[in-house]
Amino acid sequence: MDLLKRLQELELVVVTGKGGVGKSVITASLGRLLAARGRKVLLFEVDPRENLHQLLDTEPSGGEIINASPRLYLQHIEPRELIDDLVREKLKVNLLVNRVLSSPVHRHFTEGAPGLKESAVFGRALRMVEGHGPPVLRRPDVVILDAPATGHGVSWLAAPQLVADVVRSGPIGHMAELISAFLGDRSRCGVVVVTTAEEMPVEESLELITSLDERFGREPEVVIANALYPAIDEDDGEDDAAAALWRDRRAINVTQLERLNASWAGPLAEVPLMPIEPGPALIGAIARRIETQLRTL
Amino acid sequence: MSAPLTIVVGSGGVGKTTLAAAMAVDEAINDNDTLVMTFDPSLRLKDALGVDANPETNEIQVPFEAGGELWASLLDARRTFDTLIDRYAPDDTSRQRILTNRFYDHLSGSLAGVLEYMASERLFEVASYGKYHRVILDTPPTRQALDFLGAPERIVSFLESGALRIALKPWFDANGNFKAMAKLGILGRNVEAFFDRMVGMELLRDMAEFFQAFAPLYDGFVERALEVQKMLRSDETTFTLVSGPGEQRVADTLFFARKLIETGYRLGPIVVNRVHPKVDDVPEVVNLDDGRGLLAWLGTRDHQGVAQLRELLGDSHPLVVVPLLPDEPTDLASLAELGAMLREQLAR
Numbered sequence: 095m096d097l098l099k100r101l102q103e104l105e106l107v108v109v110t111g112k113g114g115v116g117k118s119v120i121t122a123s124l125g126r127l128l129a130a131r132g133r134k135v136l137l138f139e140v141d142p143r144e145n146l147h148q149l150l151d152t153e154p155s156g157g158e159i160i161n162a163s164p165r166l167y168l169q170h171i172e173p174r175e176l177i178d179d180l181v182r183e184k185l186k187v188n189l190l191v192n193r194v195l196s197s198p199v200h201r202h203f204t205e206g207a208p209g210l211k212e213s214a215v216f217g218r219a220l221r222m223v224e225g226h227g228p229p230v231l232r233r234p235d236v237v238i239l240d241a242p243a244t245g246h247g248v249s250w251l252a253a254p255q256l257v258a259d260v261v262r263s264g265p266i267g268h269m270a271e272l273i274s275a276f277l278g279d280r281s282r283c284g285v286v287v288v289t290t291a292e293e294m295p296v297e298e299s300l301e302l303i304t305s306l307d308e309r310f311g312r313e314p315e316v317v318i319a320n321a322l323y324p325a326i327d328e329d330d331g332e333d334d335a336a337a338a339l340w341r342d343r344r345a346i347n348v349t350q351l352e353r354l355n356a357s358w359a360g361p362l363a364e365v366p367l368m369p370i371e372p373g374p375a376l377i378g379a380i381a382r383r384i385e386t387q388l389r390t391l
Numbered sequence: 392m393s394a395p396l397t398i399v400v401g402s403g404g405v406g407k408t409t410l411a412a413a414m415a416v417d418e419a420i421n422d423n424d425t426l427v428m429t430f431d432p433s434l435r436l437k438d439a440l441g442v443d444a445n446p447e448t449n450e451i452q453v454p455f456e457a458g459g460e461l462w463a464s465l466l467d468a469r470r471t472f473d474t475l476i477d478r479y480a481p482d483d484t485s486r487q488r489i490l491t492n493r494f495y496d497h498l499s500g501s502l503a504g505v506l507e508y509m510a511s512e513r514l515f516e517v518a519s520y521g522k523y524h525r526v527i528l529d530t531p532p533t534r535q536a537l538d539f540l541g542a543p544e545r546i547v548s549f550l551e552s553g554a555l556r557i558a559l560k561p562w563f564d565a566n567g568n569f570k571a572m573a574k575l576g577i578l579g580r581n582v583e584a585f586f587d588r589m590v591g592m593e594l595l596r597d598m599a600e601f602f603q604a605f606a607p608l609y610d611g612f613v614e615r616a617l618e619v620q621k622m623l624r625s626d627e628t629t630f631t632l633v634s635g636p637g638e639q640r641v642a643d644t645l646f647f648a649r650k651l652i653e654t655g656y657r658l659g660p661i662v663v664n665r666v667h668p669k670v671d672d673v674p675e676v677v678n679l680d681d682g683r684g685l686l687a688w689l690g691t692r693d694h695q696g697v698a699q700l701r702e703l704l705g706d707s708h709p710l711v712v713v714p715l716l717p718d719e720p721t722d723l724a725s726l727a728e729l730g731a732m733l734r735e736q737l738a739r
Binding site for chain 1: 402403404405431433435436510522635643646667668670677680681682683684685686687689692715717718719733
């Protein structure tokens, strides 16, 4: 099936990968790409240090939904606040709400209960794509989550099932079931793995692909190899320092791409290093690059 | 690099592990018995250091001919957690209660800051038996470098907060029924009813049991966490902050630096890693397939970042610039070379 078409039909895309490989840049670029193709896109950022807004040249979200460009929105999410919102919504009586929110049991529970915060983020994504968003963005077609670094990426995806397993009753248990089913539905949710073609990131990506398969019986929609040095012409006559470094770094990229290809049979998109400052111009260029790559896969 | 304890911090993917190893190799060459504690080495670096995830081994001596001995250890979340329970659980029954609680599996991986806390505890242990002249600690691959440092404090405040006392209260009577929060009166019963409706009593019972099973461990925790805190702030400890290259990293790096200082830590050198070489003639327009032009562009970008950082830091902290190398150093010889480069720049 046409990969671009498939990505366009998803309602949730989870972008994950090792720290420092450029997940946020790829998240923003995928958002730009899908928005350009007519989808209404909301980017979720959970890292406490916001940076998506810089890439898209908007004001920082500070928790609000910000419109960055036509059909492209971003929001910084603080999982704790989502849970507090849930309490407000379910309890309704102000005095009780305050009592619960300031109760050590609540704080302790939301900090300590495994999977709750992660589930809350997915839960919010589900509510949004089902049309329960605020007036500024009632219903995005797709939410793209800039997920935390890999090791945590898997535990994020596992969170709703975990909550559903331990909380068998009540609205939370019920919601966790719904969210878990949503995540497990490959026609609605997809995972995109971002890596660089270097030893450690590739190592982690391969581990991630394995555990996606083992734990969820699924595979990423696409693996994106980011920040590649361009291919070098072996006949490049001059052997100055720059050419030598270029050749060496490219050789690492080639070796690691081969390693990825040897273990990962699915689609692999290659995104080169680009001589463009981080910002909308870079995001646009990478979005176009990903689009071209996806067409050929 | 003179403090007995060096802690290498920085965002994920900037090369902390390699730099920590390089510093350790260099210290050993300079006649200091040195231990490097690492979290996330590449396979090749693991091989070079000879460390593995064998739960029976703590520190391993690296086969390396130098004036000082070189030791290495690999920290692993689950293993350190298991060790912790082995060490503190008063008897087999408590140990079994913890290990069989269904939260254990998930919590050992996710309980906020436990890995970080364990790392600093291990560090304290190692430092206190005085076997090494130098200890170099790589920090866990978190996106937020400072999470690691806050861990002992978070654990202490968590343990001292009412949350724990409430968790440890006998919530359930002999029949396994939830005791009303009597002293809260009607409000208490409402809160309780709310929790019941939201998550069910079964879950609360499991959680309470888990934390109760942990109760005997808490005393040791608080005491050690306080000692670790003191050690992290002592004059014997220096932090080395590692940053990626490029202008957009400058703000991040300064943010970390400021945070470290504000929190009362001794910030030593700042290392900007993987800096592309500076090139004199940068083309106006760079084609995507022109690697030479790209390198020139990246070189300019990286050096602008370094210059900015240098200006903003002034003389307050030494700035070390590590060039992008043809390959990530993973054998002892290339680590030694990198370590010597760091030392040489710091001596200036």
